Amino acid sequence: MPQYELATKRLLSALDITLQDLDEAACCGAPIVESFSDEWVALAGYNLALAERLDLDMLTLCGSCTNTLRRARRALVDPGLRESVNDRLGPLGLRVSGSVQVKHLMQVLWERRDLLRERVSTPLALSVSLTYPCQVTRPADVASFDDPLRPQSMHNLVALTGATIVETGVEWDCCGSSYAMTDEELALAAGRRKLEASRDADLLVDGCGNCHLLLERMQRSIWPGQERQRLPVLFLPQLLGLALGLAPTELGLNCPPRPRLQT
Amino acid sequence: MPPAAAAANMTKRNVPPNCTRCGLCREVCLAEKLGQHTITSLLSGGDEYSAWLCSCCQLCQEVCPEGVDVHRVIIEERREGTPTEPFRRSFDNIRRFGYAFAIGEEINDLRAAHGLKPVQLVSPGRVRLLLHRASEDGAGPEPTPQGGGG
Numbered sequence: 483m484p485q486y487e488l489a490t491k492r493l494l495s496a497l498d499i500t501l502q503d504l505d506e507a508a509c510c511g512a513p514i515v516e517s518f519s520d521e522w523v524a525l526a527g528y529n530l531a532l533a534e535r536l537d538l539d540m541l542t543l544c545g546s547c548t549n550t551l552r553r554a555r556r557a558l559v560d561p562g563l564r565e566s567v568n569d570r571l572g573p574l575g576l577r578v579s580g581s582v583q584v585k586h587l588m589q590v591l592w593e594r595r596d597l598l599r600e601r602v603s604t605p606l607a608l609s610v611s612l613t614y615p616c617q618v619t620r621p622a623d624v625a626s627f628d629d630p631l632r633p634q635s636m637h638n639l640v641a642l643t644g645a646t647i648v649e650t651g652v653e654w655d656c657c658g659s660s661y662a663m664t665d666e667e668l669a670l671a672a673g674r675r676k677l678e679a680s681r682d683a684d685l686l687v688d689g690c691g692n693c694h695l696l697l698e699r700m701q702r703s704i705w706p707g708q709e710r711q712r713l714p715v716l717f718l719p720q721l722l723g724l725a726l727g728l729a730p731t732e733l734g735l736n737c738p739p740r741p742r743l744q745t
Numbered sequence: 746m747p748p749a750a751a752a753a754n755m756t757k758r759n760v761p762p763n764c765t766r767c768g769l770c771r772e773v774c775l776a777e778k779l780g781q782h783t784i785t786s787l788l789s790g791g792d793e794y795s796a797w798l799c800s801c802c803q804l805c806q807e808v809c810p811e812g813v814d815v816h817r818v819i820i821e822e823r824r825e826g827t828p829t830e831p832f833r834r835s836f837d838n839i840r841r842f843g844y845a846f847a848i849g850e851e852i853n854d855l856r857a858a859h860g861l862k863p864v865q866l867v868s869p870g871r872v873r874l875l876l877h878r879a880s881e882d883g884a885g886p887e888p889t890p891q892g893g894g895g
Contacts, residue, residue: 517797517824620807
Protein backbone atom coordinates (compact mmCIF):
# COMPACT_ATOMS: atom_id res chain seq x y z
CA MET A 483 0.00 0.00 0.00
CA PRO A 484 1.76 3.14 -1.21
CA GLN A 485 0.27 5.35 1.52
CA TYR A 486 1.89 3.17 4.19
CA GLU A 487 5.28 3.26 2.50
CA LEU A 488 5.03 7.00 1.88
CA ALA A 489 4.14 7.79 5.50
CA THR A 490 6.88 5.48 6.76
CA LYS A 491 9.55 7.07 4.59
CA ARG A 492 8.46 10.59 5.50
CA LEU A 493 8.29 9.85 9.22
CA LEU A 494 11.61 8.02 9.39
CA SER A 495 13.24 10.80 7.40
CA ALA A 496 11.97 13.22 10.06
CA LEU A 497 13.65 10.96 12.62
CA ASP A 498 16.98 11.04 10.77
CA ILE A 499 16.72 7.49 9.42
CA THR A 500 17.65 6.92 5.80
CA LEU A 501 16.03 4.04 3.95
CA GLN A 502 17.12 2.27 0.82
CA ASP A 503 14.66 0.41 -1.40
CA LEU A 504 15.46 -3.26 -1.84
CA ASP A 505 15.43 -3.74 -5.59
CA GLU A 506 14.33 -7.15 -6.84
CA ALA A 507 12.88 -8.13 -3.47
CA ALA A 508 10.27 -10.88 -3.75
CA CYS A 509 7.39 -12.08 -1.62
CA CYS A 510 8.70 -13.01 1.83
CA GLY A 511 7.93 -16.71 1.39
CA ALA A 512 5.52 -17.62 4.14
CA PRO A 513 3.02 -18.66 5.12
CA ILE A 514 1.81 -19.18 1.54
CA VAL A 515 4.86 -20.92 0.07
CA GLU A 516 5.52 -22.60 3.40
CA SER A 517 2.04 -24.14 3.25
CA PHE A 518 3.14 -26.06 0.16
CA SER A 519 6.90 -26.44 0.17
CA ASP A 520 10.15 -26.25 2.15
CA GLU A 521 11.48 -23.91 -0.54
CA TRP A 522 9.92 -20.97 1.34
CA VAL A 523 13.25 -20.67 3.16
CA ALA A 524 15.03 -20.14 -0.16
CA LEU A 525 12.73 -17.24 -1.02
CA ALA A 526 13.05 -15.69 2.43
CA GLY A 527 16.81 -16.33 2.36
CA TYR A 528 17.01 -14.59 -1.00
CA ASN A 529 15.38 -11.45 0.45
CA LEU A 530 17.73 -11.54 3.43
CA ALA A 531 20.69 -11.96 1.07
CA LEU A 532 19.69 -8.85 -0.89
CA ALA A 533 19.87 -6.78 2.32
CA GLU A 534 23.04 -8.55 3.38
CA ARG A 535 24.72 -7.56 0.12
CA LEU A 536 23.97 -3.91 0.96
CA ASP A 537 25.21 -4.45 4.51
CA LEU A 538 21.93 -3.07 5.84
CA ASP A 539 19.37 -4.33 8.31
CA MET A 540 15.86 -4.87 7.01
CA LEU A 541 12.79 -2.78 7.82
CA THR A 542 9.44 -4.53 7.47
CA LEU A 543 5.99 -2.99 7.43
CA CYS A 544 3.94 -6.18 7.53
CA GLY A 545 3.54 -8.45 10.54
CA SER A 546 3.65 -11.60 8.47
CA CYS A 547 6.80 -10.60 6.56
CA THR A 548 8.46 -9.77 9.87
CA ASN A 549 7.59 -13.15 11.31
CA THR A 550 8.59 -15.05 8.18
CA LEU A 551 11.95 -13.39 7.67
CA ARG A 552 12.84 -13.77 11.33
CA ARG A 553 11.88 -17.45 11.31
CA ALA A 554 13.92 -17.94 8.15
CA ARG A 555 16.88 -16.24 9.78
CA ARG A 556 16.52 -18.63 12.71
CA ALA A 557 16.19 -21.66 10.42
CA LEU A 558 19.28 -20.63 8.46
CA VAL A 559 21.41 -21.07 11.56
CA ASP A 560 21.39 -24.73 10.52
CA PRO A 561 24.57 -25.13 8.41
CA GLY A 562 23.09 -27.77 6.11
CA LEU A 563 19.99 -25.72 5.31
CA ARG A 564 22.09 -22.57 4.88
CA GLU A 565 24.35 -24.28 2.38
CA SER A 566 21.42 -25.66 0.43
CA VAL A 567 19.90 -22.16 0.20
CA ASN A 568 23.28 -20.73 -0.77
CA ASP A 569 23.52 -23.30 -3.56
CA ARG A 570 20.45 -21.66 -5.05
CA LEU A 571 21.69 -18.13 -4.37
CA GLY A 572 25.15 -18.73 -5.83
CA PRO A 573 24.16 -18.38 -9.51
CA LEU A 574 22.55 -15.03 -8.61
CA GLY A 575 25.78 -13.77 -7.05
CA LEU A 576 24.20 -13.79 -3.61
CA ARG A 577 24.95 -15.45 -0.32
CA VAL A 578 23.09 -15.48 2.99
CA SER A 579 24.81 -15.79 6.36
CA GLY A 580 21.94 -14.64 8.58
CA SER A 581 23.66 -11.46 9.74
CA VAL A 582 20.79 -9.15 8.77
CA GLN A 583 18.49 -8.00 11.56
CA VAL A 584 14.80 -7.83 10.66
CA LYS A 585 12.88 -5.06 12.38
CA HIS A 586 9.28 -4.07 11.99
CA LEU A 587 8.53 -0.35 11.83
CA MET A 588 7.00 -0.44 15.31
CA GLN A 589 10.31 -1.67 16.71
CA VAL A 590 12.36 0.91 14.83
CA LEU A 591 10.08 3.66 16.13
CA TRP A 592 10.29 2.24 19.62
CA GLU A 593 14.07 2.48 19.46
CA ARG A 594 13.72 6.15 18.41
CA ARG A 595 11.05 7.03 20.95
CA ASP A 596 13.16 9.66 22.72
CA LEU A 597 13.74 11.56 19.51
CA LEU A 598 10.11 11.10 18.56
CA ARG A 599 9.03 12.61 21.88
CA GLU A 600 11.33 15.60 21.32
CA ARG A 601 9.98 16.25 17.86
CA VAL A 602 6.25 16.12 18.56
CA SER A 603 5.11 19.60 17.61
CA THR A 604 1.38 19.16 17.07
CA PRO A 605 -0.28 17.23 19.90
CA LEU A 606 -3.37 15.44 18.61
CA ALA A 607 -6.76 16.02 20.26
CA LEU A 608 -8.07 12.64 19.15
CA SER A 609 -9.21 9.45 20.80
CA VAL A 610 -7.53 6.46 19.23
CA SER A 611 -7.94 2.70 19.47
CA LEU A 612 -5.16 0.33 18.49
CA THR A 613 -4.66 -2.97 16.75
CA TYR A 614 -1.21 -4.50 17.06
CA PRO A 615 0.55 -6.28 14.20
CA CYS A 616 0.30 -9.57 16.07
CA GLN A 617 3.14 -11.44 14.38
CA VAL A 618 5.71 -8.81 15.29
CA THR A 619 5.98 -10.01 18.87
CA ARG A 620 5.45 -13.74 18.31
CA PRO A 621 6.86 -16.27 18.67
CA ALA A 622 8.71 -14.65 21.55
CA ASP A 623 11.94 -16.61 21.10
CA VAL A 624 12.21 -15.45 17.49
CA ALA A 625 10.81 -11.93 17.82
CA SER A 626 12.69 -10.87 20.97
CA PHE A 627 10.69 -7.67 21.04
CA ASP A 628 8.08 -6.47 23.52
CA ASP A 629 5.69 -8.78 25.34
CA PRO A 630 4.39 -11.59 23.10
CA LEU A 631 0.88 -11.53 24.59
CA ARG A 632 0.33 -7.99 25.84
CA PRO A 633 2.80 -5.73 24.01
CA GLN A 634 2.88 -2.07 25.01
CA SER A 635 5.14 -0.40 22.44
CA MET A 636 2.30 0.84 20.22
CA HIS A 637 0.45 2.20 23.26
CA ASN A 638 3.53 4.13 24.31
CA LEU A 639 4.25 5.42 20.81
CA VAL A 640 0.68 6.62 20.29
CA ALA A 641 0.67 8.22 23.75
CA LEU A 642 3.56 10.43 22.60
CA THR A 643 1.19 12.13 20.15
CA GLY A 644 -1.04 13.40 22.94
CA ALA A 645 -3.97 11.33 21.66
CA THR A 646 -6.20 9.58 24.18
CA ILE A 647 -6.03 5.82 23.86
CA VAL A 648 -9.32 3.95 23.96
CA GLU A 649 -8.75 0.47 25.37
CA THR A 650 -10.84 -2.05 23.45
CA GLY A 651 -9.79 -5.36 24.99
CA VAL A 652 -9.12 -6.74 21.50
CA GLU A 653 -6.12 -4.62 20.55
CA TRP A 654 -3.78 -7.60 20.91
CA ASP A 655 -5.93 -10.05 18.98
CA CYS A 656 -5.19 -10.97 15.41
CA CYS A 657 -7.24 -8.90 12.95
CA GLY A 658 -8.35 -12.02 11.07
CA SER A 659 -7.60 -10.61 7.62
CA SER A 660 -5.93 -13.84 6.47
CA TYR A 661 -9.14 -15.78 7.01
CA ALA A 662 -10.37 -14.22 3.77
CA MET A 663 -8.15 -16.74 1.95
CA THR A 664 -10.41 -19.51 3.25
CA ASP A 665 -13.62 -18.00 4.59
CA GLU A 666 -14.37 -14.38 3.74
CA GLU A 667 -17.35 -14.18 6.08
CA LEU A 668 -15.12 -15.17 8.98
CA ALA A 669 -12.66 -12.40 8.06
CA LEU A 670 -15.49 -9.87 7.95
CA ALA A 671 -16.78 -11.08 11.33
CA ALA A 672 -13.28 -10.67 12.79
CA GLY A 673 -13.02 -7.17 11.33
CA ARG A 674 -16.45 -6.24 12.66
CA ARG A 675 -15.36 -7.37 16.11
CA LYS A 676 -12.38 -5.00 16.01
CA LEU A 677 -14.33 -2.06 14.64
CA GLU A 678 -17.23 -2.46 17.05
CA ALA A 679 -14.81 -2.48 19.95
CA SER A 680 -13.46 0.84 18.63
CA ARG A 681 -16.82 2.58 18.59
CA ASP A 682 -15.77 5.11 21.23
CA ALA A 683 -12.66 6.16 19.31
CA ASP A 684 -12.26 8.78 16.60
CA LEU A 685 -10.05 6.43 14.66
CA LEU A 686 -8.26 3.11 14.73
CA VAL A 687 -4.51 2.77 14.22
CA ASP A 688 -2.84 -0.28 12.73
CA GLY A 689 0.68 -1.26 11.74
CA CYS A 690 0.36 -3.90 9.02
CA GLY A 691 -0.89 -3.87 5.45
CA ASN A 692 -2.83 -7.06 5.99
CA CYS A 693 -4.75 -5.53 8.93
CA HIS A 694 -5.38 -2.42 6.85
CA LEU A 695 -6.72 -4.45 3.95
CA LEU A 696 -9.48 -5.82 6.15
CA LEU A 697 -10.14 -2.97 8.55
CA GLU A 698 -9.97 -0.10 6.07
CA ARG A 699 -10.31 -1.40 2.52
CA MET A 700 -12.95 -4.01 3.30
CA GLN A 701 -14.87 -1.87 5.79
CA ARG A 702 -17.70 -1.35 3.34
CA SER A 703 -18.22 -5.10 3.26
CA ILE A 704 -18.01 -5.31 7.04
CA TRP A 705 -20.82 -2.80 7.42
CA PRO A 706 -22.73 -2.95 4.14
CA GLY A 707 -25.06 -0.03 3.62
CA GLN A 708 -24.04 1.67 6.84
CA GLU A 709 -21.63 4.25 5.54
CA ARG A 710 -22.13 6.57 8.50
CA GLN A 711 -20.60 3.96 10.79
CA ARG A 712 -17.37 4.11 8.84
CA LEU A 713 -14.38 4.44 11.16
CA PRO A 714 -11.20 6.09 9.86
CA VAL A 715 -8.24 3.71 10.03
CA LEU A 716 -4.73 5.15 9.95
CA PHE A 717 -1.35 3.52 9.72
CA LEU A 718 0.85 4.14 12.77
CA PRO A 719 3.33 6.35 10.85
CA GLN A 720 0.46 8.49 9.55
CA LEU A 721 -0.70 9.27 13.09
CA LEU A 722 2.82 9.87 14.37
CA GLY A 723 3.63 11.98 11.33
CA LEU A 724 0.69 14.27 12.02
CA ALA A 725 1.96 14.78 15.56
CA LEU A 726 5.34 15.76 14.13
CA GLY A 727 3.60 18.45 12.11
CA LEU A 728 3.93 16.72 8.74
CA ALA A 729 1.27 17.60 6.19
CA PRO A 730 -1.48 15.01 5.65
CA THR A 731 -0.63 14.81 1.96
CA GLU A 732 2.97 13.93 2.81
CA LEU A 733 1.59 10.99 4.77
CA GLY A 734 -0.77 9.67 2.12
CA LEU A 735 -3.82 11.21 3.79
CA ASN A 736 -6.33 13.21 1.81
CA CYS A 737 -7.50 15.11 4.86
CA PRO A 738 -6.55 15.17 8.53
CA PRO A 739 -8.67 13.04 10.86
CA ARG A 740 -11.10 14.99 13.03
CA PRO A 741 -12.70 14.15 16.34
CA ARG A 742 -16.15 12.68 15.75
CA LEU A 743 -17.88 14.09 18.77
CA GLN A 744 -17.49 17.84 18.67
CA THR A 745 -20.52 19.73 19.96
CA MET B 746 -14.28 -24.53 1.00
CA PRO B 747 -16.33 -25.21 4.14
CA PRO B 748 -14.12 -26.23 7.06
CA ALA B 749 -15.79 -29.61 7.40
CA ALA B 750 -14.98 -30.47 3.79
CA ALA B 751 -11.39 -29.37 4.23
CA ALA B 752 -11.12 -31.58 7.29
CA ALA B 753 -12.03 -34.71 5.39
CA ASN B 754 -8.51 -35.39 4.20
CA MET B 755 -6.78 -34.56 7.47
CA THR B 756 -5.46 -37.16 9.88
CA LYS B 757 -4.48 -37.11 13.52
CA ARG B 758 -1.01 -38.42 12.97
CA ASN B 759 0.36 -34.87 12.99
CA VAL B 760 -0.60 -34.26 16.62
CA PRO B 761 2.71 -34.10 18.50
CA PRO B 762 3.20 -36.54 21.40
CA ASN B 763 3.72 -33.73 23.91
CA CYS B 764 0.24 -32.29 23.25
CA THR B 765 -1.98 -33.07 26.26
CA ARG B 766 -5.23 -31.92 24.53
CA CYS B 767 -5.65 -29.35 27.34
CA GLY B 768 -7.58 -27.06 25.00
CA LEU B 769 -5.85 -23.81 25.96
CA CYS B 770 -4.90 -23.20 22.33
CA ARG B 771 -8.54 -23.46 21.29
CA GLU B 772 -9.60 -21.06 24.04
CA VAL B 773 -7.39 -18.28 22.71
CA CYS B 774 -7.91 -18.89 18.98
CA LEU B 775 -9.78 -16.08 17.20
CA ALA B 776 -11.34 -18.40 14.60
CA GLU B 777 -12.67 -20.60 17.39
CA LYS B 778 -14.06 -17.57 19.24
CA LEU B 779 -15.93 -16.72 16.05
CA GLY B 780 -17.43 -20.20 15.85
CA GLN B 781 -15.10 -21.91 13.38
CA HIS B 782 -12.78 -24.85 13.93
CA THR B 783 -9.13 -24.76 13.02
CA ILE B 784 -6.01 -26.65 14.01
CA THR B 785 -6.63 -25.93 17.68
CA SER B 786 -9.72 -28.15 17.49
CA LEU B 787 -7.52 -31.01 16.31
CA LEU B 788 -5.14 -30.32 19.21
CA SER B 789 -8.08 -30.34 21.61
CA GLY B 790 -9.28 -33.76 20.52
CA GLY B 791 -11.75 -32.66 17.83
CA ASP B 792 -12.30 -34.16 14.40
CA GLU B 793 -13.79 -31.26 12.49
CA TYR B 794 -11.43 -28.47 11.53
CA SER B 795 -9.59 -26.81 8.67
CA ALA B 796 -5.88 -26.09 8.86
CA TRP B 797 -6.44 -23.43 6.16
CA LEU B 798 -8.47 -21.23 8.50
CA CYS B 799 -5.44 -20.34 10.61
CA SER B 800 -4.15 -16.77 10.34
CA CYS B 801 -0.73 -17.82 11.72
CA CYS B 802 -0.94 -15.26 14.54
CA GLN B 803 0.86 -17.87 16.67
CA LEU B 804 -1.03 -16.99 19.82
CA CYS B 805 -1.91 -20.67 20.38
CA GLN B 806 1.75 -21.60 20.22
CA GLU B 807 2.71 -18.80 22.59
CA VAL B 808 0.29 -19.94 25.31
CA CYS B 809 0.89 -23.70 24.96
CA PRO B 810 2.15 -24.97 28.34
CA GLU B 811 3.88 -27.91 26.65
CA GLY B 812 5.71 -25.87 24.03
CA VAL B 813 4.01 -27.61 21.11
CA ASP B 814 5.20 -26.29 17.75
CA VAL B 815 1.66 -25.61 16.57
CA HIS B 816 2.84 -23.79 13.46
CA ARG B 817 4.65 -26.94 12.37
CA VAL B 818 1.44 -28.95 12.82
CA ILE B 819 -0.49 -26.46 10.69
CA ILE B 820 2.09 -26.64 7.92
CA GLU B 821 2.17 -30.45 7.96
CA GLU B 822 -1.62 -30.59 7.81
CA ARG B 823 -1.75 -28.10 4.97
CA ARG B 824 0.80 -29.99 2.92
CA GLU B 825 -1.24 -33.17 3.26
CA GLY B 826 -4.55 -31.46 2.57
CA THR B 827 -6.30 -29.68 -0.27
CA PRO B 828 -5.69 -25.94 -0.41
CA THR B 829 -8.45 -23.39 -0.81
CA GLU B 830 -8.50 -21.71 -4.18
CA PRO B 831 -7.03 -18.37 -2.97
CA PHE B 832 -4.10 -20.22 -1.37
CA ARG B 833 -3.50 -22.24 -4.53
CA ARG B 834 -3.72 -19.15 -6.72
CA SER B 835 -1.42 -17.10 -4.47
CA PHE B 836 1.16 -19.90 -4.41
CA ASP B 837 0.96 -20.15 -8.17
CA ASN B 838 1.46 -16.37 -8.48
CA ILE B 839 4.52 -16.50 -6.24
CA ARG B 840 6.03 -19.43 -8.14
CA ARG B 841 5.50 -17.75 -11.47
CA PHE B 842 6.12 -14.10 -10.69
CA GLY B 843 7.51 -13.82 -7.18
CA TYR B 844 4.50 -12.13 -5.57
CA ALA B 845 1.26 -13.42 -4.06
CA PHE B 846 -0.64 -10.69 -5.87
CA ALA B 847 -0.11 -10.75 -9.62
CA ILE B 848 1.63 -7.39 -9.71
CA GLY B 849 3.65 -6.21 -12.69
CA GLU B 850 5.37 -3.07 -13.87
CA GLU B 851 2.10 -1.15 -13.52
CA ILE B 852 2.85 -1.04 -9.80
CA ASN B 853 5.31 1.72 -10.61
CA ASP B 854 2.53 3.85 -12.10
CA LEU B 855 0.68 3.57 -8.81
CA ARG B 856 3.87 4.40 -6.92
CA ALA B 857 4.51 7.43 -9.11
CA ALA B 858 0.98 8.69 -8.42
CA HIS B 859 1.92 8.73 -4.73
CA GLY B 860 5.30 10.33 -5.30
CA LEU B 861 7.24 7.10 -4.72
CA LYS B 862 10.24 6.08 -6.79
CA PRO B 863 9.89 3.04 -9.05
CA VAL B 864 11.07 -0.31 -7.73
CA GLN B 865 12.69 -3.07 -9.70
CA LEU B 866 10.63 -6.23 -9.41
CA VAL B 867 12.16 -9.68 -9.09
CA SER B 868 12.39 -11.48 -12.40
CA PRO B 869 10.42 -14.72 -13.04
CA GLY B 870 13.72 -16.42 -13.89
CA ARG B 871 15.10 -15.71 -10.44
CA VAL B 872 11.99 -17.01 -8.77
CA ARG B 873 12.13 -20.24 -10.77
CA LEU B 874 15.72 -20.75 -9.71
CA LEU B 875 14.86 -20.15 -6.05
CA LEU B 876 11.71 -22.22 -5.84
CA HIS B 877 12.38 -25.18 -8.10
CA ARG B 878 12.03 -28.49 -6.35
CA ALA B 879 14.72 -31.11 -6.70
CA SER B 880 12.02 -33.65 -7.59
CA GLU B 881 10.72 -31.56 -10.47
CA ASP B 882 12.13 -31.02 -13.91
CA GLY B 883 10.58 -27.57 -14.05
CA ALA B 884 8.46 -25.25 -11.97
CA GLY B 885 5.33 -25.35 -14.06
CA PRO B 886 4.53 -23.60 -17.29
CA GLU B 887 6.80 -20.84 -18.54
CA PRO B 888 5.66 -17.55 -17.06
CA THR B 889 4.56 -14.86 -19.44
CA PRO B 890 6.77 -11.78 -19.26
CA GLN B 891 5.60 -9.69 -16.33
CA GLY B 892 7.26 -7.92 -13.49
CA GLY B 893 10.85 -7.56 -14.57
CA GLY B 894 13.35 -8.76 -17.11
CA GLY B 895 14.74 -12.28 -17.30
